[in-house]
Amino acid sequence: MAEEMINEKEDLVDPIAEAPGYDQTESLVGIWGHPLHAMSVAFPVALTFCNFGADVLYWWSGELFWARAAIWAAGTAFLFGLAAGATGTAELLLVPGIRIRAPAWTHFVIAVLLLSLLGLNWGYRLQGYEAAVLPYGILMSGFNVLVVMVTGWHGGKLVFDYRLGTSKGS
Numbered sequence: 001m002a003e004e005m006i007n008e009k010e011d012l013v014d015p016i017a018e019a020p021g022y023d024q025t026e027s028l029v030g031i032w033g034h035p036l037h038a039m040s041v042a043f044p045v046a047l048t049f050c051n052f053g054a055d056v057l058y059w060w061s062g063e064l065f066w067a068r069a070a071i072w073a074a075g076t077a078f079l080f081g082l083a084a085g086a087t088g089t090a091e092l093l094l095v096p097g098i099r100i101r102a103p104a105w106t107h108f109v110i111a112v113l114l115l116s117l118l119g120l121n122w123g124y125r126l127q128g129y130e131a132a133v134l135p136y137g138i139l140m141s142g143f144n145v146l147v148v149m150v151t152g153w154h155g156g157k158l159v160f161d162y163r164l165g166t167s168k169g170s
């Protein structure tokens with residue numbers, strides 16, 4: 001009985017693993033083999049943290065400088081996020097072994113949610129950057145920090161667990 005079950009398990013084949021191009025996971029969007037997505041994501045991640053940091057410092061000090069720093073960080077986080085999203089989307093659509101894996105699409109969905117939140121946060125501040133910080137600006141930037149951490153962690157999983165977008169080495 002136990003032997004039969006083991007044989008049955010061995011017979012199970014993942015249909016995705018049979019697909020042509022399943023093993024083609026090397027990055028195609030890069031400079032001399034260095035993936036552009038991995039290089040560009042650092043900017044929106046860092047700027048999202050800076051946005052929250054500036055909001056906290058404005059709340060603590062009441063200095064106008066920090067409200068201005070916050071709107072600049074919010075805007076650049078969004079714009080660099082769009083650029084990083086474009087490189088990631090190109091990789092997703094162009095590389096067959098990335099395109100076929102469900103976790104790559106999960107990352108896309110989380111990232112698009114993040115980009116919408118970053119855009120909303122920036123747009124809200126454009127109507128008056130000082131008044132926007134308390135309470136909604138800081139609540140949004142705090143939430144964005146959580147979402148960017150989930151997005152970055154999940155992107156890292158694609159690279160370190162599934163080895164997507166990496167080179168096969170020599």
Ligand code: HEM
Nearest residue numbers: 037038041044085088089091092108111152155156158165
């Ligand atoms: C919007 C569409 C996006 C798509 C389709 C996408 C897709 C991907 C893919 C396929 C990878 C695997 C590595 C590669 O092939 O380059 C990856 C990695 C990663 N992604 Fe994204 N991504 C998107 C947006 C974002 C955004 C907005 C962030 C963060 C702000 C982000 C953070 C990361 C991180 C941190 C990695 C790991 C990089 C590394 O450790 O080398 N992604 N993404």
